[in-house]
Amino acid sequence: MLETIGISSVEDLFTQIPEQLRTVTPSPCPDGLSEQELRFRVDALAARDRLPGPRCFLGAGSYRHFVPAAVRALVSRGEFATAYTPYQPEVSQGTLEHIFEFQTCICELTGMDVSNASLYDGASALAEGAFMALRATRSESIVVSAGVHPEHRQVLATYASGPEFAIHELPLDPGPGTTVVPGRAAAAGAAGTPELPPGTGALLVQQPNYLGIIEDLAPLAEAAHAAGALLVVSVNPAPLGLLEAPGALGADIVVGDAQVFGCPPSFGGPSVGFLACRKEHLRQIPGRLVSQTVDEDGRVCYTLTLQAREQHIRRARATSNICSNQALSALAATIHLALLGPKGLQDRAALCLRRAHHLHSRLCALPGVRPLADGPFFNEFGILLPYPAREFRAAMRAHGVDPGVPVERLWRGQTMNERAAQIAETALLVAVTELNPPEALEAYIQAAGAVLGNRPAGWCDDPERVAP
Amino acid sequence: MPAPLEPPIFAHSVSGRGGVDLPPAGVPETDIVDLLPGVALRCSPPTLPSVAESQVVRHYTRLAHLNHCVDTGFYPLGSCTMKYNPKVNDEVAALPGFAYLHPYQPEEDVQGILELIHELERGLLVVTGMHRASLQPAAGAQGELAGILMIKAYHREHGGTARDTVIVPDSAHGTNLASATMGGYNVVEIPSSPRGIVDQETLRAHLSERTAAVMLTNPNTLGLFEEDVLEISRLVHEAGALCYYDGANLNAIMGKARPGDMGMDVMHLNLHKTFSTPHGGGGPGAGPVAVSERLEPYLPLPLVTRSADGTYRLDYDRPRSIGRMKGFYGNIGVLIRAYCYLLSMGAYGLAQASEDAVLNANYLRARLQSLFPLPYDGPSLHEFVLTASEYGSGAAHDIGKRILDFGMHAPTVYFPLIVHEALMIEPTETEDVSTLDRFVEVMKQIQRELTEDPEMVRTAPHTTPVRRPDEARAARQPVLRWSPSSPGVVHSSGSQA
Numbered sequence: 001m002l003e004t005i006g007i008s009s010v011e012d013l014f015t016q017i018p019e020q021l022r023t024v025t026p027s028p029c030p031d032g033l034s035e036q037e038l039r040f041r042v043d044a045l046a047a048r049d050r051l052p053g054p055r056c057f058l059g060a061g062s063y064r065h066f067v068p069a070a071v072r073a074l075v076s077r078g079e080f081a082t083a084y085t086p087y088q089p090e091v092s093q094g095t096l097e098h099i100f101e102f103q104t105c106i107c108e109l110t111g112m113d114v115s116n117a118s119l120y121d122g123a124s125a126l127a128e129g130a131f132m133a134l135r136a137t138r139s140e141s142i143v144v145s146a147g148v149h150p151e152h153r154q155v156l157a158t159y160a161s162g163p164e165f166a167i168h169e170l171p172l173d174p175g176p177g178t179t180v181v182p183g184r185a186a187a188a189g190a191a192g193t194p195e196l197p198p199g200t201g202a203l204l205v206q207q208p209n210y211l212g213i214i215e216d217l218a219p220l221a222e223a224a225h226a227a228g229a230l231l232v233v234s235v236n237p238a239p240l241g242l243l244e245a246p247g248a249l250g251a252d253i254v255v256g257d258a259q260v261f262g263c264p265p266s267f268g269g270p271s272v273g274f275l276a277c278r279k280e281h282l283r284q285i286p287g288r289l290v291s292q293t294v295d296e297d298g299r300v301c302y303t304l305t306l307q308a309r310e311q312h313i314r315r316a317r318a319t320s321n322i323c324s325n326q327a328l329s330a331l332a333a334t335i336h337l338a339l340l341g342p343k344g345l346q347d348r349a350a351l352c353l354r355r356a357h358h359l360h361s362r363l364c365a366l367p368g369v370r371p372l373a374d375g376p377f378f379n380e381f382g383i384l385l386p387y388p389a390r391e392f393r394a395a396m397r398a399h400g401v402d403p404g405v406p407v408e409r410l411w412r413g414q415t416m417n418e419r420a421a422q423i424a425e426t427a428l429l430v431a432v433t434e435l436n437p438p439e440a441l442e443a444y445i446q447a448a449g450a451v452l453g454n455r456p457a458g459w460c461d462d463p464e465r466v467a468p
Numbered sequence: 469m470p471a472p473l474e475p476p477i478f479a480h481s482v483s484g485r486g487g488v489d490l491p492p493a494g495v496p497e498t499d500i501v502d503l504l505p506g507v508a509l510r511c512s513p514p515t516l517p518s519v520a521e522s523q524v525v526r527h528y529t530r531l532a533h534l535n536h537c538v539d540t541g542f543y544p545l546g547s548c549t550m551k552y553n554p555k556v557n558d559e560v561a562a563l564p565g566f567a568y569l570h571p572y573q574p575e576e577d578v579q580g581i582l583e584l585i586h587e588l589e590r591g592l593l594v595v596t597g598m599h600r601a602s603l604q605p606a607a608g609a610q611g612e613l614a615g616i617l618m619i620k621a622y623h624r625e626h627g628g629t630a631r632d633t634v635i636v637p638d639s640a641h642g643t644n645l646a647s648a649t650m651g652g653y654n655v656v657e658i659p660s661s662p663r664g665i666v667d668q669e670t671l672r673a674h675l676s677e678r679t680a681a682v683m684l685t686n687p688n689t690l691g692l693f694e695e696d697v698l699e700i701s702r703l704v705h706e707a708g709a710l711c712y713y714d715g716a717n718l719n720a721i722m723g724k725a726r727p728g729d730m731g732m733d734v735m736h737l738n739l740h741k742t743f744s745t746p747h748g749g750g751g752p753g754a755g756p757v758a759v760s761e762r763l764e765p766y767l768p769l770p771l772v773t774r775s776a777d778g779t780y781r782l783d784y785d786r787p788r789s790i791g792r793m794k795g796f797y798g799n800i801g802v803l804i805r806a807y808c809y810l811l812s813m814g815a816y817g818l819a820q821a822s823e824d825a826v827l828n829a830n831y832l833r834a835r836l837q838s839l840f841p842l843p844y845d846g847p848s849l850h851e852f853v854l855t856a857s858e859y860g861s862g863a864a865h866d867i868g869k870r871i872l873d874f875g876m877h878a879p880t881v882y883f884p885l886i887v888h889e890a891l892m893i894e895p896t897e898t899e900d901v902s903t904l905d906r907f908v909e910v911m912k913q914i915q916r917e918l919t920e921d922p923e924m925v926r927t928a929p930h931t932t933p934v935r936r937p938d939e940a941r942a943a944r945q946p947v948l949r950w951s952p953s954s955p956g957v958v959h960s961s962g963s964q965a
Contacts, residue, residue: 001831001901010823013830014724016693016847021725023597032814035556042808046565048580050573058570061795068488070521072562078539079532082553084877085750087545090932091536091872093473095749098531101476104949108514114948117750120606123795131650151795158768158791162617162651214507242500244508257795266561267581268571268796269606270752282946288750291942292950296927300472301934305942311609311646312883316655321646324607324740324755328748331528338477338524339487342513350500351493357503358495376507397574405572413769413784414791438494 052402054440059380059431060210060405061122061149061257062265063238065348066434067332068339071262075332085288085324089303090295095327096302099290102274102330105337109240110254111247112276117288118330119273119322122257123152126234127159128286128320129255129275130202133230134165135284135319136252139201141166145179146417147209148234150410156204168197170205172419177213177373177382179205182223196227203227206234207246210410212380212429213373214243221250230281236260239378241345242353253277261340262332272329283309286320348434352379355441356432362445363430368452372427380431382407382423385452389428392451399447401440404430473933474530477517478950487521534933535749536877542903544832546851546880546892547641547689549719549741551825554812557745557805566804571796575781581800582780586772588807589756592737595818596715597728598758602768604798608716609643611736611755612683616651617790618734618759618766619681619710625788628708631680635709637666639690639884644683644714653680660886664690664844666700675707685714686730687721689884689892690844691829691851701731710734710763718742719896720826720850723819727758734759743806754802768793824897825850828904832895835908839915843887851894853887859918862926864889867914869936870928874910 002008014022033041052064075081079094086092099117106115119125130142142160144153146169160167173180186192196203203224208214217233224231230252238260246254259271277285283306291305311318340348356379363369363383372382385392389406396403407420407427416424432441501509543550561567569578589601605611616634623631634648638657645655658674661667665688682704686694694700701711713727713735719742727735739745740753747753759767765788773783813821826849833842833852840854856863868878868891880892895904917924929935
């Protein structure tokens with residue numbers, strides 16, 4: 001090869017790099033490991049992690065669901081895993097068709113006309129949804145519900161810091177725990193609510209919200225539309241076999257994370273963001289789109305389309321900078337949805353719902369435990385404890401139960417809003433899925449009874465202390 | 469009309485079928501309406517396929533057979549670094565001790581994965597010569613945006629709010645411009661020199677007190693090293709601006725040169741290129757963003773740090789951070805694979821990888837440049853760009869399609885934009901010389917056909933599962949989701965709509 005190139009050593013190929021930049025291999029210099037040595041090393045690392053078991057009730061944006069073996073068997077296939085973006089459709093029909101199926105699944109779940117081929121995750125999809133709504137309304141002002149996951153709001157704020165879009169917050173009604181509907185006239189016994197600020201282009205809400213409460217979307221859509229804004233709903237798709245689709249309730253853009261289908265939590269990623277919208281906003285959509293078409297022989301096939309929106313064509317004027325997305329995770333979600341089918345989707349959601357409500361009612365019957373809000377919930381709910389949730393968690397873990405995520409954990413690295421500051425210290429979010437069997441619910445209740453019966457110093461069961 | 473190769477999964481539906489079995493709830497089967505009072509419920513479930521597990525497995529296995537991939541053949545897609553993806557890395561990423569971890573488990577539960585993230589960061593810093601990195605960005609473009617936002621935060625704190633422009637060379641990846649725009653900047657593209665690299669005088673003429681940053685890819689998208697990079701970074705810093713390094717082409721210089729030594733302030737890496745994690749048909753990837761000391765305070769949070777007692781923790785105490793780019797900590801499953809790659813290769817192995825990548829590219833270049841001209845003929849590193857312009861408009865497209873007939877993937881075509889009818893070829897280090905020789909034979913045959921049998925090339929491909937799709941129809945009348953009435957869709961009965 002050297003002779004063909006016309007050089008005497010490989011080093012000759014690097015002479016264009018200025019001498020003073022040439023690296024001397026760092027010392028001490030680790031040698032590469034054999035496959036077996038590698039396994040010993042990383043297996044030991046994995047063994048140091050404690051596996052969450054049936055008594056783990058963590059959620060708050062990443063949910064533990066059972067993933068059927070067929071999902072992993074299929075997504076592990078090299079034909080899917082080791083292909084690039086399907087730029088050559090003639091040799092990428094497998095990828096293109098499963099993306100087309102993913103788009104269809106997302107449209108069906110959300111009640112929207114069009115879905116893209118995936119975004120990074122639910123948090124960045126929310127930011128993309130907000131930017132898209134601002135493009136569509138030619139506005140620079142966002143209103144976000146205080147019920148949106150704190151980390152997702154932080155991502156939104158980070159994205160918005162570039163173009164310097166304004167972000168206003170819409171509070172939660174402490175009673176039901178739902179977003180205050182703007183522009184409500186005063187009624188008997190109730191004060192009116194403020195209008196959306198003038199120039200609002202996007203109203204962002206999460207369904208269910210981060211405290212687990214199911215929002216009433218229709219009046220929020222009305223309020224957004226009355227102000228000339230679009231309603232962007234960030235949705236957990238797991239309950240969408242039971243709940244009305246956001247599209248049927250007036251949402252203009254629906255974003256979310258399909259991690260609940262086919263993706264183990266994997267310490268937070270990869271998961272799969274999605275963005276769906278109404279037909280009229282198609283040209284504003286970020287990311288890839290796959291369309292059905294026909295080939296030269298008239299055979300039905302698939303191809304990437306409307307690429308003039310994307311960075312590799314439109315460059316500085318693209319609808320987003322996204323290039324790589326989460327295609328393989330989207331495939332996992334699609335396969336899991338195909339295995340579930342309409343009935344499995346509903347049955348799984350109903351199972352999670354019933355178990356969560358059972359645990360909720362038993363827990364709230366314990367002395368000192370109160371519901372965080374009284375609005376309806378799906379498989380995750382908040383409780384208020386008589387002392388800091390982190391202390392309750394530590395005590396429960398000693399009984400072998402990880403009882404949920406303290407709300408204050410979600411606010412690490414940012415300043416809490418007023419409502420969160422009132423409740424966060426004693427609030428705990430509890431998520432229940434099919435991976436928490438009835439015995440685990442019983443273990444939770446028994447342990448909680450024991451822990452709460454054994455009052456630590458500083459116990460305070462005066463409900464006024466944490467009253468909203 | 470010929471039948472579709474494999475109808476979408478929806479068309480396989482048979483009412484009443486399903487592919488999962490769920491355990492009993494084991495709690496009172498209360499009516500859902502009673503559990504969700506006042507909630508708008510769905511009258512009928514979404515139209516998902518009703519199929520058995522065996523149907524699902526067959527459908528997706530058949531779809532898999534329609535793909536070209538690294539596991540089946542040569543993939544010289546320039547700028548995408550389609551190298552072989554070792555299987556052990558996938559197995560490790562799927563270990564329950566990693567894959568089942570919940571992001572909100574207490575730090576004491578997750579010391580293994582935190583150590584892995586910390587060690588991967590340290591490894592990437594050794595390779596890049598940078599000071600600190602966040603592994604949170606999900607892909608290169610998100611790493612770019614993080615970098616741009618850090619640059620903005622830096623200028624905001626250093627009296628640079630009037631700096632509203634980012635300069636990129638005209639050979640840049642589209643993501644550079646899109647990320648700068650998304651970060652709220654105006655973008656100025658500057659023309660490359662006749663040698664295909666950044667021209668110092670042109671750059672100097674565009675630098676001003678309005679310049680926030682200059683984005684560089686090095687080696688650039690022509691596969692050429694920016695020889696004046698030290699002078700460039702000096703000019704940029706003198707103008708009060710910062711240097712961004714697009715790490716898409718890092719595969720050329722591992723163990724040979726480091727962006728940190730080039731005066732770069734911030735860079736991203738594409739672990740799904742350089743560090744051999746599979747591309748997944750478009751993702752997930754991972755785009756860590758690494759910075760010099762002066763940008764360290766602005767990194768996305770949290771970072772993973774090692775405490776004095778040897779334990780690892782998530783560090784959120786970073787008041788000047790730009791915030792967050794995504795939920796949680798990054799595409800962990802991808803980071804695990806990259807870490808395994810680093811351990812397997814070691815420092816010498818990485819340098820060897822770059823040497824072999826550059827050797828393979830130069831070997832192909834030497835054998836192909838007599839067939840198709842090389843418009844910028846400076847010394848190539850890991851990739852090179854040929855032009856097919858003498859065969860007229862559309863030739864690069866046609867040549868790419870014809871290559872598919874030989875069980876190989878096409879090069880990147882029509883990029884970089886500064887080469888007409890561009891064929892951008894990156895063989896990577898994981899191909900042996902016999903594969904490269906076979907590719908040369910294919911290119912020779914196609915070049916012959918271009919004069920002797922142009923129709924063969926113009927109508928290619930001929931042996932792929934489908935022929936050229938009607939792109940215009942897809943754009944004019946996009947069909948973006950399945951419906952029972954989609955044109956040409958075959959139903960489970962086999963009849964056509």
